[in-house]
Amino acid sequence: KAGVTQTPRYLIKTRGQQVTLSCSPISGHRSVSWYQQTPGQGLQFLFEYFSETQRNKGNFPGRFSGRQFSNSRSEMNVSTLELGDSALYLCASSLTGVSYNEQFFGPGTRLTVL
Amino acid sequence: AQSVTQLDSHVSVSEGTPVLLRCNYSSSYSPSLFWYVQHPNKGLQLLLKYTSAATLVKGINGFEAEFKKSETSFHLTKPSAHMSDAAEYFCVVTPTGTASKLTFGTGTRLQVTL
Numbered sequence: 729k730a731g732v733t734q735t736p737r738y739l740i741k742t743r744g745q746q747v748t749l750s751c752s753p754i755s756g757h758r759s760v761s762w763y764q765q766t767p768g769q770g771l772q773f774l775f776e777y778f779s780e781t782q783r784n785k786g787n788f789p790g791r792f793s794g795r796q797f798s799n800s801r802s803e804m805n806v807s808t809l810e811l812g813d814s815a816l817y818l819c820a821s822s823l824t825g826v827s828y829n830e831q832f833f834g835p836g837t838r839l840t841v842l
Numbered sequence: 843a844q845s846v847t848q849l850d851s852h853v854s855v856s857e858g859t860p861v862l863l864r865c866n867y868s869s870s871y872s873p874s875l876f877w878y879v880q881h882p883n884k885g886l887q888l889l890l891k892y893t894s895a896a897t898l899v900k901g902i903n904g905f906e907a908e909f910k911k912s913e914t915s916f917h918l919t920k921p922s923a924h925m926s927d928a929a930e931y932f933c934v935v936t937p938t939g940t941a942s943k944l945t946f947g948t949g950t951r952l953q954v955t956l
Binding site for chain 1: 887
């Protein structure tokens with residue numbers, strides 16, 4: 729079974745631009761969560777989608793948004809990029825997102841904002 | 843609200859000696875607790891999870907953790923370290939019933955020397 733895939737693996741953008749990251753969950757998984765990992769703030773939860781609906785949301789500004797498609801693939805968008813948005817963005821999928829369902833993480837997309 | 847505190851940012855052990863990575867948690871609700879490992883340039887992998895069943899939890903690669911409610915601790919142990927255990931370890935908490943809004947500790951970097 730293929731794991732969680734994220735594209736692209738690396739991105740370089742400049743301040744003010746916007747970016748879209750993609751995540752393909754494991755086949756059959758319906759819950760997709762996004763996390764931001766930085767040296768200063770560590771790993772922080774962005775949001776979770778389940779059956780095309782945002783089910784949980786972390787404490788990030790509205791510049792961070794996402795969506796999920798009917799095939800469970802998810803995209804994350806960041807508008808008006810800031811230098812502080814440079815981070816590793818991780819996507820995780822699980823069957824339903826409840827505690828007895830393990831979350832499987834992708835390798836991440838490393839975003840650099842210049 | 844929930845949080846976790848990893849008491850050591852860096853732990854160094856010799857190969858073949860025991861490993862102890864310490865984690866204390868705080869949660870308003872009955873929590874689910876996890877340990878994840880992150881090897882360089884790889885995604886996060888679940889080592890083990892506690893979801894209100896047995897307090898002593900066995901995970902992969904010989905790791906185990908004990909949930910101690912009286913001490914609000916969930917320390918990770920392994921009897922004998924291997925070189926391949928060198929990685930970053932994260933203690934994670936989430937309210938019981940959801941695994942999608944994970945709250946991560948700051949991480950402990952485990953170094954294994956010959």
